[in-house]
Amino acid sequence: MNEGGSDFWQSHSLKYLEMAFRTDKQEIIKHPDGYGKKTGDCGDTVEIYLIACDNIIEKASYYINGCMNTAACANTIVFMAENKTID
DSSP states (O other): OOTTSOOTTTSSOHHHHHHHHOOTTBOOOSSOSEEEEEEOTTSOEEEEEEEEETTEEEEEEEEEESOHHHHHHHHHHHHHHTTSBOO
16 A cells, blocks of 8 residues: 555556556567557557458457556557458
């Protein structure tokens, strides 16, 4: 517990903690079908890699240089993108 009495583990949802600490989708894909890179105002950088077939995103992964909030966001993005159409 910190001095303010707030416990980090209790003040975040289980889904947030899962997305913040999950690393199975953190991967640099060589020769992806889609790629994007963004550096935010805070200095964190996210790279997203996509593999698509027949207009469906079959695989999505990410690489970050950033904090656990950025990791949670990147994980959520790739989780939501997989098995969706390109549109």
